[in-house]
Amino acid sequence: MSSKDQSSILNVSTNGVPENERLALLREFYRCGVVKAEVAPNEGQPLDANFNCYAVPEAQLMTGKLSGARLIRTKELVVDGDDSLALVVVRSGAVGISARGRELLLGPGEAVLASAEDTVVLERHLAGDCFSLRVPRRILAPMIMDVDDAVMRIIRDRPSEIRVLVDYATSLVRENGFATPALRQLGVGHLHDLLALVLGPTDDIRESAGRGGAKAARLRKAKFMIVNNCWRHDLSVAGVAQELGVTPRYLQRLFEADGKTFSSFLIEQRLKRAHRMLREPEFAERPVSSIAYDVGFGDLSYFNRSFRRAYGATPSNVRSGAAE
Numbered sequence: 001m002s003s004k005d006q007s008s009i010l011n012v013s014t015n016g017v018p019e020n021e022r023l024a025l026l027r028e029f030y031r032c033g034v035v036k037a038e039v040a041p042n043e044g045q046p047l048d049a050n051f052n053c054y055a056v057p058e059a060q061l062m063t064g065k066l067s068g069a070r071l072i073r074t075k076e077l078v079v080d081g082d083d084s085l086a087l088v089v090v091r092s093g094a095v096g097i098s099a100r101g102r103e104l105l106l107g108p109g110e111a112v113l114a115s116a117e118d119t120v121v122l123e124r125h126l127a128g129d130c131f132s133l134r135v136p137r138r139i140l141a142p143m144i145m146d147v148d149d150a151v152m153r154i155i156r157d158r159p160s161e162i163r164v165l166v167d168y169a170t171s172l173v174r175e176n177g178f179a180t181p182a183l184r185q186l187g188v189g190h191l192h193d194l195l196a197l198v199l200g201p202t203d204d205i206r207e208s209a210g211r212g213g214a215k216a217a218r219l220r221k222a223k224f225m226i227v228n229n230c231w232r233h234d235l236s237v238a239g240v241a242q243e244l245g246v247t248p249r250y251l252q253r254l255f256e257a258d259g260k261t262f263s264s265f266l267i268e269q270r271l272k273r274a275h276r277m278l279r280e281p282e283f284a285e286r287p288v289s290s291i292a293y294d295v296g297f298g299d300l301s302y303f304n305r306s307f308r309r310a311y312g313a314t315p316s317n318v319r320s321g322a323a324e
Helices: 019-029 137-143 159-174 181-198 203-212 214-229 237-244 248-257 262-279 288-294 300-311 315-320
Strands: 008-013 038-041 048-056 059-067 069-073 085-090 094-099 102-106 111-115 120-126 130-135
Touching: 008 019, 019 038, 019 048, 048 181, 059 069, 059 120, 059 159, 059 181, 085 094, 085 159, 094 111, 102 111, 111 120, 130 137, 130 159, 130 181, 137 181, 159 181, 214 237, 214 248, 214 262, 237 248, 237 262, 248 262, 262 288, 262 300, 262 315, 288 300, 288 315, 300 315
Parallel strands: none
Antiparallel strands: 008 048, 038 069, 048 059, 059 130, 069 120, 085 111, 085 130, 094 102, 094 120
């Protein structure tokens, strides 16, 4: 991302560029200013690209088109420590994206959240325009209940929210809304809020909130508290229930009605936190036992068994890259 008090604009266009020089031009673009990715041409398709990238503190906007090529965030590049999250919106045409064992095809008006911590392949199948908004994970994670669950899921049920985000972002660029530090701070804050709205409660949650009212709201608040405090060794059903002003048994019943238990949800969040730490370069020298303790586990054997059951691999396998 950009520094605290600066903004930058980076553009690339293959218009007027000989075909044999286009791939090198696009590869250079992806080495500068945007998330680092390899570029591979599609056999038998002409390479065509036209991107405008606007980087400001804690946000990066990109608009434009790409056809005839694939963008690949490889295992070798993932170790660069970039943990940003990007909402990719297909404005026209069709885009394929694969990561985390999922292969998605997005059509006009659809969006997906991708993580720079994953190996990702993105390919435009039909020519058209795209929009992306990239933000640091630390900005978005506190704003939605479980950011990892939002990654690699097609968003097609909230066209109004997506349209408002894209329209606001493009108007910021068009009206020079990043011209001063004060305007940048205000505009970026609004972008974060609109992005959280796009990634907010699903229709299922909205419907259950409409039917269950206070119960749905309490369960969502309980989950939010667990996600953001799962590392605490003293986190308990009694403590969370006290924060919500309900009894522990009432809270347990809320989780049971949702198909889980308080304990299973807590363990799931601790394992997700451990999985992320094992993949992050800054924790490469931290012993597995220390990571297990840091995320809230007091028993290393139980942590190892739970981790293998959840991910089908050992913590060491995940750390070495032998398992996704």
